[in-house]
Amino acid sequence: MKIAIFRGHNTIYNRGANGILKEEEMINDVAFKLINKLKSAGETVIDCTPTQDDFKNIHSTTDSLRIRCQRANDAKVDIVVSIHFNYYNGQAHGSEIFYVSEKGKNLGEPVLNEIVKLGFTNRGMKKNSSLYVLNNTFAPAILIEGCFCDSIRDTTLFDGEKMANAIFKGLTGIEGKFISTAPTASKAQIDSWAKDKFLDSDYKELLDIYWDDCIAKKINPVILFAQMSLETGFLYRIPSQAGIDASYFNPCGLKTTSGGSNTDPNAHSKFKNWKEGITAHIDHMGLYLGLDGYPKDSTPDPRHFPYLKGRVTTVEDLGKTWTVSNTYASILLKFSSEIESTEIIVDTDLEKLSNKVNELETEVSKLQYLYSDLSSEILQFNSKLSSLEDSIQLCTEKIEVLPSVINNLNENIASLQSFVDKTLKHYKDITKA
Ligand SMILES: [Zn+2]
CATH class of the missing domain: 1.10.530.10 (Lysozyme)
Structure with missing residues (x-):
C-alpha cells in the first residue's frame, strides 16, 4: 500500500495551535513514529508535508495544503492520512476523524476505534465537505484530530508512541508488540x-x-x-x-x-x-x-x-x-x-544523595531568585547614580559661571554706588543753592 502522510500545519502561513502542548510538536511526534512503523511493516510512505525548500512557494494556507494534495495525487497514493490535534476552550476533549467519502469513513473508523481504546472520548466520525485536503485528494482521505492540545485531560493521557501505534493498528490491522520503538523500560x-x-x-x-x-x-x-x-x-x-x-x-x-x-x-x-x-x-x-x-x-x-x-x-x-x-x-x-514492570528499589545511600542534590538544587534556585532581585536593584541604583551625575554636572556648570555672575553683580553695585554718589552730590548742591 502507498500511504500519504500529511503532517498538519508545519509551514509558514499555516501554523498549529499552542495549547498546554504545541499542536505541531504533537503532530510530528506521532507522524514520524507512525511513518517508521508503516515502513517497517513494508508499506510505502510519502510524507507530503512541505519542506523548507517549498516555503518560497507558500504565500497562504491554501498554498501549504495545495502542495500536499498535489504530491499525494502525483504519487498516486492509495490513502491519505492527515494528522492534527484540536484546540478549543480547554474544556473540550476527545478524538474525532473527518472524512468526505464513504471510503474515507471506512478507512477512519478502525483508526478512531483504536485511538479511543487509549482512553480518549469518542467524538465520532464526522463528515465534512469543507476541508481542503479531503476535497482535493483523489485517494480516500481522513483528517485525524487526535485529541485536544489545550485539554488537561487529553494532554495528560497523550503519549506519542501509543497514539502512533493506535493509528498504525487502525490502518493496517497489524497487532502486537512493535520492535522498532523507543525503550519501553529504563x-x-x-x-x-x-x-x-x-x-x-x-x-x-x-x-x-x-x-x-x-x-x-x-x-x-x-x-x-x-x-x-x-x-x-x-x-x-x-x-x-x-x-x-x-x-x-x-x-x-x-x-x-x-x-x-x-x-x-x-x-x-x-x-x-x-x-x-x-x-x-x-x-x-x-x-x-x-x-x-x-x-x-x-x-x-x-x-x-x-x-x-x-x-x-x-x-x-x-x-x-x-x-x-x-x-x-x-x-x-x-x-x-x-x-x-520491574520496580526499582532505590538504595538508601543513593536516596540520601539524591535528596541532598534536590536540596542543593532548591538552594541554587533560591540564589538565582535572589540574584535576579539584586541585579534589578543594581540596575535601579545605576540609573539613579547616572541621574545624580547629570545633576552634579549641571551644578558644576552653574558653579563655573558663578564668578562671572558675581563680577557682573559687583560692577552693577559699583555703578549703582556711583549713581547714588552723584545723586547725593546733586542733592547737596541743590540744597546749598
Ligand atoms: Zn490543526
Missing part, C-alpha cells in the same frame, strides 16, 4: 531484572552496548536484551543446545554464512568481542525490520541477506520468521513485560 529496570536472572554481573557490559546501540538504531533495547537472555540461556547459566559458550561472543545464536544444524557449534558464528557480536545482532534485526539504511554494505552480521529485509514488525512475527517456534515470541513477551 536501563535500571533491565539491570534490576537481569540481576536475578544471570549468574554474575557479566551481563552489564552487554547491557551498556545494547542500550546505546539500540537507541541509536531506533530499536527497543528491552526486546533485544530479552532476546539475548533467551538465546544465550542467561549467558550459559542454561547450557547451550548448540554447544557454544561465552567465548563465541554470539548473543543470539547467529549461524555462519553457510549455516548448518542448530546443535553444531561449528555452524555458529564466532565474534571478536561482545561489541562485534551485538552489532551483528542489531544489524540482523535492523534488516528484518527493514529499517532505513538496511541492508548495510558493511556489517559483522554473517547472514545479512537482502531477501530478509522487512520480514518482521512485531515480537509476535519473530516466532514465525526469525525462528519457527510456538513459544519463542511468548517467552520474549514475558521477559519484556517482566522488565517493564
Whole structure:
C-alpha cells in the first residue's frame, strides 16, 4: 500500500495551535513514529508535508495544503492520512476523524476505534465537505484530530508512541508488540531484572552496548536484551543446545554464512568481542525490520541477506520468521513485560544523595531568585547614580559661571554706588543753592 502522510500545519502561513502542548510538536511526534512503523511493516510512505525548500512557494494556507494534495495525487497514493490535534476552550476533549467519502469513513473508523481504546472520548466520525485536503485528494482521505492540545485531560493521557501505534493498528490491522520503538523500560529496570536472572554481573557490559546501540538504531533495547537472555540461556547459566559458550561472543545464536544444524557449534558464528557480536545482532534485526539504511554494505552480521529485509514488525512475527517456534515470541513477551514492570528499589545511600542534590538544587534556585532581585536593584541604583551625575554636572556648570555672575553683580553695585554718589552730590548742591 502507498500511504500519504500529511503532517498538519508545519509551514509558514499555516501554523498549529499552542495549547498546554504545541499542536505541531504533537503532530510530528506521532507522524514520524507512525511513518517508521508503516515502513517497517513494508508499506510505502510519502510524507507530503512541505519542506523548507517549498516555503518560497507558500504565500497562504491554501498554498501549504495545495502542495500536499498535489504530491499525494502525483504519487498516486492509495490513502491519505492527515494528522492534527484540536484546540478549543480547554474544556473540550476527545478524538474525532473527518472524512468526505464513504471510503474515507471506512478507512477512519478502525483508526478512531483504536485511538479511543487509549482512553480518549469518542467524538465520532464526522463528515465534512469543507476541508481542503479531503476535497482535493483523489485517494480516500481522513483528517485525524487526535485529541485536544489545550485539554488537561487529553494532554495528560497523550503519549506519542501509543497514539502512533493506535493509528498504525487502525490502518493496517497489524497487532502486537512493535520492535522498532523507543525503550519501553529504563536501563535500571533491565539491570534490576537481569540481576536475578544471570549468574554474575557479566551481563552489564552487554547491557551498556545494547542500550546505546539500540537507541541509536531506533530499536527497543528491552526486546533485544530479552532476546539475548533467551538465546544465550542467561549467558550459559542454561547450557547451550548448540554447544557454544561465552567465548563465541554470539548473543543470539547467529549461524555462519553457510549455516548448518542448530546443535553444531561449528555452524555458529564466532565474534571478536561482545561489541562485534551485538552489532551483528542489531544489524540482523535492523534488516528484518527493514529499517532505513538496511541492508548495510558493511556489517559483522554473517547472514545479512537482502531477501530478509522487512520480514518482521512485531515480537509476535519473530516466532514465525526469525525462528519457527510456538513459544519463542511468548517467552520474549514475558521477559519484556517482566522488565517493564520491574520496580526499582532505590538504595538508601543513593536516596540520601539524591535528596541532598534536590536540596542543593532548591538552594541554587533560591540564589538565582535572589540574584535576579539584586541585579534589578543594581540596575535601579545605576540609573539613579547616572541621574545624580547629570545633576552634579549641571551644578558644576552653574558653579563655573558663578564668578562671572558675581563680577557682573559687583560692577552693577559699583555703578549703582556711583549713581547714588552723584545723586547725593546733586542733592547737596541743590540744597546749598
Ligand atoms: Zn490543526
